[in-house]
Amino acid sequence: MAALFIWLCTPGLAQTVAEAEAALVNGAPVEALDILDRLEVDPADDPLQILFIEGLAAMDAGQFQRAIRALEAMVTAAPDLTRPRLELARAYFLAGDDGNAMRQFELVTGGITDLAVLDTIEQFLAEIEARRTLWYSFSIGLAPDTNINAATDAATVDLAFIGLPFDVPADARAQSGTGLETSLGLDWRGRPDEVGGRWTAGATLFAREYSDDRFDDRLIDVTLGRQVRLSDWTLTFGPKALIRQSGGAVSERGYGLRLQGTHTPRATRQLSFSLGKDWDHNLLTDRRMARASASAGIVEALSGRTRAGVTLSLDRYHGEATTEARGVVGLTGLFYTEFADGLTVALRPRVSLAVYDQAVNGISGNRRRDITYGLPVEVSHRRLRIAGFQPYGQITWEQRDSVNPFFEYDRQRVFAGVSRRF
Structure with missing residues (x-):
């Protein structure tokens, strides 16, 4: 003792x-x-x-x-x-x-x-960029969808330009279902060379599968780019290609060119732009369509845990199918915040206006115009892990209004699963 x-x-x-x-x-x-x-x-x-x-x-x-x-x-x-x-x-x-x-x-x-602290952070980020050449991400989850085919749910629509109601076939109306959604992303960035530039490459493999395989959707998207620093901008230019399979058959092939740029004039603000030209071949209709696109955006850090931003986009479609030729202007917002316990929420409201070159039926004086609204809400929790994977959820409300009621629809989509970035 x-x-x-x-x-x-x-x-x-x-x-x-x-x-x-x-x-x-x-x-x-x-x-x-x-x-x-x-x-x-x-x-x-x-x-x-x-x-x-x-x-x-x-x-x-x-x-x-x-x-x-x-x-x-x-x-x-x-x-x-x-x-x-x-x-x-x-x-x-x-x-x-x-x-x-x-x-x-x-x-x-x-x-x-404090500029000295910001410089130190930039050095850390630069070292991370320099020592990593390959990033990849994976997600899997269930994806209920009230309108898989983005179609009207009406059995009959009134088409003013012919003065008669139109009976919508059952298989052309909105179809609902729950799919299994998986996504794998690869991002390779080579080490900077003597002139400060480097090569980049990426690939996305996406699949959403339903019990009714008519609505199965699979996509492979690949990119190649050359990244350089020009003044205070980081620019990436290069080709891209995609192939899509719908309902078990190859439905689309496409390729394009893209120029993207980002600029951080100060620690709390990032500017970005994108210019692109794409050519797509729809194998189901055997029609080819070209698209020219441009966008510009800004993201501002409102605090250490909150960011907000907006992106304006312009697209022009033209090609063999003259009825599909159109111009589209879109606006997408961003509000991201992280709460004290690690819960993160991101809202990405969007709206777009599409104005078609031709009248609704080719003889009516009213050109087709569609307005589409959407509100995706994403939720995750950085402190929760399941075998290294982070729970992730998204719900999206979408609605389209059109001068032709046949093209109007409402849609709600959900994704509930897990994701991980390596």
Whole structure:
């Protein structure tokens, strides 16, 4: 008993947070962690300070997973503090988790005005870009859809230009179903060469399959590009190609050229643009269509956890099917926010106006005009993981109004599944 009493009273056993901090400052992170492990709880101690010291000490000691756990706990408890989130990003970086490191750096830049800190973040991001050449992502989930074929649900529509009602065949009306949706994305970026440029390539494999295989949809999309820096812009130019299979048969082949650019005039703002030309061949109708497109957008960081933006797009379709020739103008918004517990929500409202060159039936004086509205809402949680995958959900409301009621429809789509970026 006396020996036990002597051991309990040994000087240095009941050490303090201040001693752990001093050990860290003096370059002894392992000693600091040892002190924290044997720390007696004191109501006067700040639990956030303890987590912060533990995170920094664990990083310096090379115990990156422990550092991540401590700093994640601190960021969850105090999401508006900038320094802990920066250190969490650094811990992810040192652990080789570049995806989460980039995400944390991007979330925090909106609340930083210190140019030296911003320069340091840019150096981290540049090193991540330089050391990674291949990124890939995967998602899988169920996708209920109230209107798979984007068709009217009316049995009869009144066509004013012929003055008679039109009976819509049952198989031409809206069809609903639940599909299994899978997506695999690959993104390769070569290392910069002597002149600062590099080659890029990407591929997307997408499939949505239903019990009624008439509505199965599969797509392979590949891109190749040359990326260069021009003044303050990052420009990527190159070809793309796609092949689509619908209902078990190849339905579309296409190819095109794309020029894209991004510019970050300041840490909280990014500008972007895209110019493209595409040629598509619809094998089901044996018709060819060309499309010229242009878009410009801006994204602004409103805070460390909230971003908003808008994109304006213009498209011109023309080709063999003169009834499909049209111009389209679209507007897409973005509002993204992350809550304190790690829940993220993104809203992407959109509206587009399509004006066709020809009248509805070729003889009527009223040209076809469609207005399509959409509101996708995406929800995820960065702290939840299932075997390394993140739960992800999306619900989309969509509606089209047209001068020809045959082309009007309402649609609700849902995706509920998991995703992961590697």
